[in-house]
Amino acid sequence: MARKVIFLDRDGTINEEVRYLHRSEELRIIPGVPEALRRLRELGFLLVLVTNQAGIARGYYAEADCERLNAYLNETLRREGAGLDRVYYCPHHPEKGIGVYRRDCDCRKPKPGMLRRAAEELQLGRFENIPAGETVDRAHSYMLGDKRIDTIAGHNFGIQGILLGSGYGRTERELAAPGDYDAYFESMGEAVGWIEKRERDGS
Known part of the structure; x- marks a missing residue:
């Protein structure tokens, strides 16, 4: 079975932009985002977070800090019925990274490594409550970001x-x-309205 997936950036897309965000007390979810994500779930989309986290590469915070924040974000969204199915982050930077984090990797956007990893893990059955063998329906999947x-x-x-x-x-x-992009919308809610219409019309 092919699954519709919404891939989402984090900072500036789900939550307000805070440079090198890694503290839960600084997290502010953008108004309207939980409702938009909940509607996407109702439309049958999987929600997958893919975020560059160069602050790890630069030594500003640790991977554990990022993972705690992502878990806190997801728990906050779950309480609104808008939880994420999977979360991926890239901790690398090709020039500013320190030690093992200085890498020209395949996961740092605009490269699609995190999206490919999600597709591979979906097929392997690593998404909760989804059997192995599922694929990403690319014709009906979208990447949203700022x-x-x-x-x-x-x-x-x-x-x-x-x-x-x-x-x-x-x-x-x-x-x-x-x-560079296929459509522009001022808010995630507007984008979801466009996606819903596009899916309904069978585009």
Whole structure:
């Protein structure tokens, strides 16, 4: 069976942008996001977080800090009926990384490594309550984020890339080249409305 998946950036997309966020007390979920994510779940989408975390590479915080924050974020969303199915992060940086984290990896967006890993783990049955053998329905899956690296990562994986006006999105839209993203919306709620219509119309 092919599964519809929404891949999501974290900072500036789900929560308000805080530079090198790693403390739960600084987490602020963007208004309207839980409702939008809940609607996506109702529409049958899996929700997968894919986030670059260069603060780990630079030594500003540890992987354990990132994992705790991601767990806190997910628990907060679950209370709203908007929990994430899987969470992935890239701890590397090709120039600014320290030690083992200085790598030109395949997981740092705009490369699609985290999306590919999600697809592999979905097929292996590592998603909760989903049997092995499932695949990503690329024709009906989307990458949502506030940066061009997000939408281009989606393209590199073979899915639609939607740029949001939250976080850095408005500036990124001004800097974008033709083809960097497939659609732009000021909010995640507006993007979900467009996705719902597109799915209903069978586009």
